[in-house]
Amino acid sequence: MKIGILGTGMVGETIGSKLVQKGHEVKMGSRSATNEKAAQWVSKSGNKASQGTFKDAAYFGDILFNCTKGEISVEVLRSTGEETLKGKILVDLANALDFSKGRPPGLIFGTNDSLGETIQRSFPDLKVVKTLNTMNCTIMVNANRVPGEHDVFICGNDPEAKKKVSDLLANDFGWxxxxxxxxxxxxxxxxxxxxxxxxxxGTFGNTDFNFHISR
Amino acid sequence: MKIGILGTGMVGETIGSKLVQKGHEVKMGSRSATNEKAAQWVSKSGNKASQGTFKDAAYFGDILFNCTKGEISVEVLRSTGEETLKGKILVDLANALDFSKGRPPGLIFGTNDSLGETIQRSFPDLKVVKTLNTMNCTIMVNANRVPGEHDVFICGNDPEAKKKVSDLLANDFGWxxxxxxxxxxxxxxxxxxxxxxxxxxGTFGNTDFNFHISR
Known part of the structure; x- marks a missing residue:
């Protein structure tokens, strides 16, 4: 499958590397087509990896991964052009923390809205699937990293898009x-x-944990 | 132990009944000293159960359980008199949902504050311990109701109060x-x-589930 990764941070790199390893073609997008971190990632990831602008990555992928910080996600998506996003699936795994009132941080979108909904409202022709945002990225791509039963949540308005993303989560990430x-x-x-x-x-001192709903 | 229950709803009744069953003396408080629901509960709960006003229950208990709705909790506690609350432990298991903007509901205290903190700020001499608020009341008093591993969270500023409440959770509720x-x-x-x-x-159609942190 052709995948566009938006963002060159640790999450984007982890997701991109795993998808390349699983045989997908992956383009990592950033503000600049020659971003250094993306270039380093491409150089070590083989011929299925490439880089470009956010717009290039969005144009390239059938499925896009939002690996930008939640506070800039809408602006980044806007920069790709709404036409580019039409009909695409966006896996939104970002969060939007608000540190403006100190720690512990609040959430930018409060309790009556969310980043996922804000992106969906901003780009009605994009199929937003919110998932993977409740764990460290090392677990996102490798469910077996946490022992025992544990869960990933998914939601979105388009059942077919959710199905496609669920299949990817199961087949490529082991969920x-x-x-x-x-x-x-x-x-x-x-x-x-x-x-x-x-x-x-903060309590455990590491990120090797995940939520499970016992029943 | 002497326990004061604030509130006569399903949560108060479930907590009160379990604590009576475990041998504690329990006074259920409400706005009126002759509240009918409390009277019914007392009549079926034996001689360790009694009823009174919120103030009576707060005065009676060494440990108090806040089983009122989160939106009225501070007002209820205020009605008991601050002197009454001095040095007592309050187990706050309430939540404060905001339905004013429709469904799904938001949270009255948003993401930079909480009911537990608001109560603690309002009554500095009360030892607030937040716990049990993340599950149905039938599970609060009987951890075995959900199979497998699952968790209860606890927090508060007073380590000794947390220890006392943790002991009660373990010994009387099976946590x-x-x-x-x-x-x-x-x-x-x-x-x-x-x-x-x-x-x-909404998804499962029943309340027999709980959170677990797998690691």
Whole structure:
């Protein structure tokens, strides 16, 4: 499959590397077509990896991964041009933390909205699927990193897009427990897990944990 | 132990009944000393159960359980008189949902504050311990109701009060996995679990589930 990664940080690199390893063609996008971090990633990732602008990556991919910080995600997507995004699937795994009032951080979109919904509202022809945002990126791409049963949440307005993303999660990232939270308003529910995730990170001192719904 | 229950709803009744069953003396408080629901509960609960006003219950208990709705909790506590609350432990298991903007509901205290913190700020001499607010009340008092591993979160500013409440959770309610989130600011983290709890309730169609942190 052709995949566009938006963002060159640790999350983008981890997702991109895993998808290349699984045989997908991956273009990593950033503000500049010659971004150094993307160039380094391409040089070590073989001929299925490439780089470009955000627009290049969005144009290239059938499925796009939003690996930018939540506070700039809409602006980044806007920069690709709305026409570019039409009909594409965007896997939104970002979070939008608000450190303006100190720590622990709040959430930029509060409790009656979310980043996922904001992106979907801003780009109605994009199929936003919110998932993977409730764990460290090393676990996103390798569910077996955490022992025992644990879950990934998914939500979005387009059932077919959710199905495609679920298949990718299962086949490429090893996810067995995928909990469907319904339409994109479920994004506010999963984004509100971030504060306790941060708290647990502080308590445990590492990121090798994940949520599980026992029943 | 002497326990005061604030509130006569399903949560108050479930907590009160379990504590009576475990041998504690329990007074259920409400606005009126002759509240009918409290009277019914007393009549079926034996001689360790009694009823009174919120103030009576707060005066009676060494440990108090806040089983009122989060939107009225501070007002209820205020009605008991600050002197009454001095040095007492309050187990705050309430949540404060905001339905004013429709469904799914938001949280009244947003993402930079919480009910637990608001109560602690309002009554500095009360030892607020936030716990049990992330599950149905039938599970609060009977951890074995959900199979396998699952967790209860606890937080508060007073280590001794947390220890006393943890002992009660373990001995009377059967909790093995108690995760300490630190000081009372952890309340915003656990209160932000409510939106996904509500979503999962809608998805599963029942309340027999709970959060577990796998690691």
């Amino acid at each position: 067995k427990n995928i909990i469907d939270l319904g339409d994109i308003t479920g994004a506010r529910a999963s984004e509100m897990l971030l504060p306790i995730w941060l708290r647990l990170y | 093995k996995n108690i995760i300490d989130l630190g000081d009372i600011t952890g309340a915003r983290a656990s209160e932000m679990l409510l939106p996904i709890w509500l979503r999962l309730y």
